[in-house]
Amino acid sequence: MSPYRDNQKQKVLVVDDQPINLKILGQALAGDYQVLVASNAEQALQIAILQQPDLILLDIIMQGMDGYQTCRALKQDSRTVNIPVIFSTSMDSEADEVKGLEAGAADYITKPYNLALVKARVRNQMQLKKKTDLLEKLVSLDGLTEIPNRRNFEQHFEVEWRRAQRSGLPLSLCMIDIDSFKQYNDNYGHGAGDICLQRVAQTLASTAKRSGDLVARYGGEEFVVLLPDTELEEASVVSERLRQAIESQAIEHKYSSCAQVVTISAGLASCQVQIGMERSQLMEEADKFLYEAKQQGRNRVSS
Ligand code: GH3
Ligand code: MG
Ligand code: MG
Ligand code: MG
Numbered sequence: 001m002s003p004y005r006d007n008q009k010q011k012v013l014v015v016d017d018q019p020i021n022l023k024i025l026g027q028a029l030a031g032d033y034q035v036l037v038a039s040n041a042e043q044a045l046q047i048a049i050l051q052q053p054d055l056i057l058l059d060i061i062m063q064g065m066d067g068y069q070t071c072r073a074l075k076q077d078s079r080t081v082n083i084p085v086i087f088s089t090s091m092d093s094e095a096d097e098v099k100g101l102e103a104g105a106a107d108y109i110t111k112p113y114n115l116a117l118v119k120a121r122v123r124n125q126m127q128l129k130k131k132t133d134l135l136e137k138l139v140s141l142d143g144l145t146e147i148p149n150r151r152n153f154e155q156h157f158e159v160e161w162r163r164a165q166r167s168g169l170p171l172s173l174c175m176i177d178i179d180s181f182k183q184y185n186d187n188y189g190h191g192a193g194d195i196c197l198q199r200v201a202q203t204l205a206s207t208a209k210r211s212g213d214l215v216a217r218y219g220g221e222e223f224v225v226l227l228p229d230t231e232l233e234e235a236s237v238v239s240e241r242l243r244q245a246i247e248s249q250a251i252e253h254k255y256s257s258c259a260q261v262v263t264i265s266a267g268l269a270s271c272q273v274q275i276g277m278e279r280s281q282l283m284e285e286a287d288k289f290l291y292e293a294k295q296q297g298r299n300r301v302s303s
Contacts, residue, residue, distance in 0.1 A: 009032070009033055009034045010033050010034070010054040010055070010126050010129070010130070011033060011034045011035075011036060011051060011052070011053040011054050011055075012029055012033045012034070012035055012036070012053055012054065012055045012056070012057060012122065012126075013036045013037070013038060013044065013047055013048060013051070013053035013055070013056045013057070014026060014029070014035060014036070014037050014038075014056075014057045014088075015037075015038045015039075015040075015041070015043075015044040015056060015057065015058045015059055015062075015067075015070070016037075016039065016057075016059040016062075016088065017039055017040060017059060017061075017062040017063055018059075019039070021059065021088070021111070022037045022039065024113060024115075025057060025088070025113070025118065028113075028115045028118060028119060029118075029119070029122060032119075032123075033054075033122075033126070036051055036053055040062060040063060040064055040065075041062060041064055041065035041066070041067075041069065041070040041073075042064070042065070044056070044058070044070060045070065045073055045074065045077075045080070048074060048079075048080045048083060049077070049079050049080060052079075052083070053083060054083070054084075054126060054129045054130075054133075055083065055084050055085075055086065055122060055125050055126055055129060056074070056083055056084070056085045056086070057085075057086050057088045057109075057122070058070060058071060058085050058086065058087055058088060058105075059087075059088055059089060060087055060088075060089035060091055060096070060100070061089065061090070061091070067087055067089065067100075067103075068099060068100070068103045071085050071087070071100070071103040071104050071105055072103055072104065074104070075103075075104040082132070082136075084106040084107075084125050084128070084129060085104065085105045085106060086105065086106060086107045086108065086109055086121060086122065086125060087100040087105045087107075087108050087109070088109050088110075088111065088113075088118075089108075089109075089110060089111060090110065090111040090112075091110075092110040106125055106128075107121050107124075107125060109121055139151065140152040142201075142216075142217040144194060144197060144198065144201075144217075145197055145198050145201035145202070145217050146198075146201075147201045147202075147204075147205050147215055147216060147217055148214060148215070148216040148217070149216060149217055150216060150217070150218050150219060152214075152216060153214060153216035153218065153224055153226065156214050156216075156226060157173075157226055157279055158279070160226060160228045161273060161279045163228065164228065164229075164272075164273040165273040165274075165275070167229075168272065169228070169229045169272075170229065170230060170231040170232070170270050170271065170272050171226075171227070171228055171229075171230070171270065171271060171272075171273060171282070172226075172227040172230045172231070172232065172234075172235035172268065172269070172270040173224065173225070173226055173227070173268070173269050173270075173282050173283065173286045174224065174225040174227065174235065174238070174239045174242070174266050174267070174268045174286065174301075175218070175222065175223075175224055175266065175267045175268075175283070175286040175287055175289075175290045176204070176222065176223040176224070176225065176242065176264050176265070176266045176290075177221060177222050177223075177264065177265055177266075177290055177294070178196075178197075178200060178221040178222075178262065178263075178264055179256055179257070179258055179259075179262070179263045179264060179265055179294075179298040179299060180253065180255065180256040180257045180258070180298070181193070181196075181221040183253075183255040183256060183257070184196060184253055184255065184256070184262065186255075187254070187255045188253075196251055196262060197217075197221060199249060199251060200221075200223070200246055200249075200262065200264070201215075201217060201223065203245050203246055203249055204223055204225065204242055204245070204246070207241060207242050207245040208225050208227070208238060208241075208242060210227075212227075212228045212229065213225065213226065213227055213228075213238075214226040223264075224286075225238070225239070225242065230270070231270055232268070232270035232303060235268055235270055235303075236268060236301065236303055239266050239268050239301040239303070240301050242264070242266065243263070243264055243266060243299065243300070243301055246262065246263060246264045247259070247261060247263050247299065249261070249262065257298065258297060258298040258299045259299055263298060263299035264299070265290060265293040265294050265298045265299065265300060265301075265302075266289075266290065266293060266300075266301040266302070267285075267286045267287060267288065267289030267290025267291065267292065267293055267301075267302055267303070268286060268289055268301055268302070268303035269282050269285035269286040269289060269303065270303075271285075289302040289303055290302070
């Protein structure tokens with residue numbers, strides 16, 4: 001399914017330590033949204049991470065962690081930072097409202113509930129969330145192939161680089177370039193070239209699908225595959241599997257300099273990140289090996 005379309009019901013997480021409140025809000029919202037419930041902060045944080053709701057209705061006065069603390073915890077975790085929070089509380093002084101908004105809440109509703117108002121405020125936040133999600137996709141996915149774009153890759157690479165530095169685990173990077181793609185465009189047309197790029201991207205993405213692996217379109221007919229916690233030997237196996245996966249798509253390319261079908265060349269580099277190393281070094285090394293793969297006749301992985 002295209003990531004640009006989404007017909008699923010949005011999810012709302014209702015957090016309250018009083019079962020009656022969960023029931024009232026749950027019933028009011030169940031028609032329009034998928035409703036998840038939690039009766040304390042710990043449960044709420046867990047569900048938020050695992051279920052990725054589109055909105056959280058959060059009680060303020062609760063046993064244990066209160067709503068303000070819960071909201072701050074949500075805003076400090078990269079996995080939940082973008083989930084909007086509406087405080088739901090019987091505290092209705094303006095000072096409380098300010099405190100709630102300062103804790104990172106998007107809006108505020110008070111008890112006893114005016115359900116029409118609750119629904120309207122929830123709807124507003126849900127509509128905004130849909131737009132934010134769409135924008136997020138548009139800036140991070142490549143428009144043609146719908147796989148992560150270069151910007152997304154750079155962000156990921158930065159995060160994984162720092163993680164590898166902390167953990168001491170190896171990090172591998174595979175740079176891929178379609179062979180004789182100019183010839184493909186020249187002979188089959190630019191439209192066919194675009195379709196070919198889409199097929200190559202989808203094949204790469206569905207072949208390197210271990211969690212943590214990232215396949216991105218780097219630009220033109222070049223792709224990058226980032227393999228965290230992966231040493232050279234293992235990364236070679238993955239890269240070779242990618243090369244074979246493209247070859248076995250058997251996309252006709254009579255004008256290729258190395259085969260009768262569309263193929264890729266790949267350059268692979270691995271490292272254990274040391275203090276003072278720049279991530280551009282890993283890119284440069286992968287790029288050097290890609291050049292070598294081309295020199296040696298294409299349709300191969302060099303490392
Ligand atoms: P090599 O085997 O050495 O990589 O040769 P090549 O022909 O693939 O390399 P070159 O860099 O000369 O050509 C890349 C081609 O990729 C040229 C460019 O028109 C084409 N290309 C880049 N982006 C797109 C795109 O979005 N759509 C299409 N159809 N073609 C593209
Ligand atoms: Mg309460
Ligand atoms: Mg190229
Ligand atoms: Mg090329």
